[in-house]
Amino acid sequence: QAVVTQETSLTVSPGGTVILTCASSTGAVTSGHYPYWFQQKPGQAPRTLIYDMRNKHSWTPARFSGSLLGGRAALTLSGAQPEDEADYYCLLSYTGARPVFGGGTRLTVL
Amino acid sequence: EVQLVESGGGLVRPGGSLRLSCEASGFAFKTYWMYWVRQGPGKGLVYVSRINTDGNITHYADFVKGRFTISRDNAKSTLYLQLTSLSAEDTAVYYCIRDEPGTFDYWGQGTLVTVSS
Numbered sequence: 001q002a003v004v005t006q007e008t009s010l011t012v013s014p015g016g017t018v019i020l021t022c023a024s025s026t027g028a029v030t031s032g033h034y035p036y037w038f039q040q041k042p043g044q045a046p047r048t049l050i051y052d053m054r055n056k057h058s059w060t061p062a063r064f065s066g067s068l069l070g071g072r073a074a075l076t077l078s079g080a081q082p083e084d085e086a087d088y089y090c091l092l093s094y095t096g097a098r099p100v101f102g103g104g105t106r107l108t109v110l
Numbered sequence: 111e112v113q114l115v116e117s118g119g120g121l122v123r124p125g126g127s128l129r130l131s132c133e134a135s136g137f138a139f140k141t142y143w144m145y146w147v148r149q150g151p152g153k154g155l156v157y158v159s160r161i162n163t164d165g166n167i168t169h170y171a172d173f174v175k176g177r178f179t180i181s182r183d184n185a186k187s188t189l190y191l192q193l194t195s196l197s198a199e200d201t202a203v204y205y206c207i208r209d210e211p212g213t214f215d216y217w218g219q220g221t222l223v224t225v226s227s
Contacts, residue, residue: 001172034212038155038214040155045205045218045219046217048213048214048215051215052212052213055213091155091157091214098170098171098172099157100157101147101154101157103154104154
């Protein structure tokens, strides 16, 4: 089974920009992996921010965007807010195989 | 308003069984694929299983190894996950998720399963 890797932790200053990435052990991440990004705050269920690489739900703040960057899926947060402090998980779909979550990135806004 | 409410979690002994339920409301349940995902204490998210709209196509993570069974009752708008042969490694919060195709749009609040003697 593929392994999906994310940064363990990142820190961003309020108002700053940070990029979270999601890599696949099988090679470059492509649009065919339909990357997802989820946000989870302490004590809460996850919520989906990004699906199919760059699409947003109605509740996704405009400061979040999804893309591909250097063979990885990327979640860019531009203009970080204190309420963005959370764990972020990516999910990649693999043809004929099980979808795989990354281990998660703990984002600190400080 | 879309709502997914999981239930059925609790404390169970190793080797025991449990049936989780996810009651859906606020949408046409029978038209959506549904998923189960779990999260161990202090750990990340892990895909468990998915089921199609009719309930005749199911899919499981490798670690399930025939121990879990996903099913649904569209008349009751309810998703199920039957857990058997449980071990401590199965201790987790289990979430059900609605999948507007390819969007994973709504998550339930989860139900905690604790496997301990």
